[in-house]
Amino acid sequence: MTRTIIAIAGASASGKSLFTQTIYNELVNELEDGSIAIIEEDAYYKDQSHLPFEHRTQTNYDHPDAFEHELLKSHLEQLRSGQSVEVPSYDYAQHTRSKETRQVNPAKILIVEGILLLSDPELCKEFDIKVFIDTPLDICLLRRTQRDIEQRGRTLQSVVEQYQATVRPMFYQFIEPSKHSADLVVTRGGMNRVAIDIIKSKIKYLLQE
Numbered sequence: 001m002t003r004t005i006i007a008i009a010g011a012s013a014s015g016k017s018l019f020t021q022t023i024y025n026e027l028v029n030e031l032e033d034g035s036i037a038i039i040e041e042d043a044y045y046k047d048q049s050h051l052p053f054e055h056r057t058q059t060n061y062d063h064p065d066a067f068e069h070e071l072l073k074s075h076l077e078q079l080r081s082g083q084s085v086e087v088p089s090y091d092y093a094q095h096t097r098s099k100e101t102r103q104v105n106p107a108k109i110l111i112v113e114g115i116l117l118l119s120d121p122e123l124c125k126e127f128d129i130k131v132f133i134d135t136p137l138d139i140c141l142l143r144r145t146q147r148d149i150e151q152r153g154r155t156l157q158s159v160v161e162q163y164q165a166t167v168r169p170m171f172y173q174f175i176e177p178s179k180h181s182a183d184l185v186v187t188r189g190g191m192n193r194v195a196i197d198i199i200k201s202k203i204k205y206l207l208q209e
Ligand SMILES: Nc1ncnc2c1ncn2[C@@H]1O[C@H](COP(=O)(O)OP(=O)(O)O)[C@@H](O)[C@H]1O
Pocket: 010, 011, 012, 013, 014, 015, 016, 017, 018, 019, 143, 144, 147, 188, 189, 190, 191, 192
């Protein structure tokens, strides 16, 4: 069976999750069970439970070294070969992995979303279709500030400090250059209706093959 792995990359709060989730929600009921699955790159942030909390707040979460990309790569290879995997889960408020894992079965279409998917050449090889969500960084910052305070247990001061120290510089060092590895660049983020419909049509076409 041919399986297709789609990467959705882009800056933090560019709209990757909204874009991915919209495609999934709009397709899932009309497809056979188990046709489509989602994996988040964030689930592969390294476990830091051995470090004190204060230390964990200082980690550069926007550098490729913060991720266990080898594990993600190996999971993608297992899924492509038809095996299920146990995907870790991540607690943003505690800055470390949670104990729970989530079983993901080998769907025919797998969508992976995350900031640094296209910046790692070895990981990049795993993707059949590469999409980059290209949202202006000032818009991302506004959305991230609101989201991180409301949903990820953060203070305004910590969001602002982290943005200046790591989020913005790592975006220019790693994320923005990775746009050139994408097959499709999507402007206006998670609500670009035309782009969502194009990816949905491609997925339906692949499922009919
Ligand atoms: N085009 C958009 N217009 C308005 N809000 C958006 C848009 N795209 C995303 N958002 C909102 O911005 C926040 C961050 O989006 P999200 O999809 O979680 O980003 P990412 O997964 O890239 O970090 C969320 O609250 C989301 O609902």
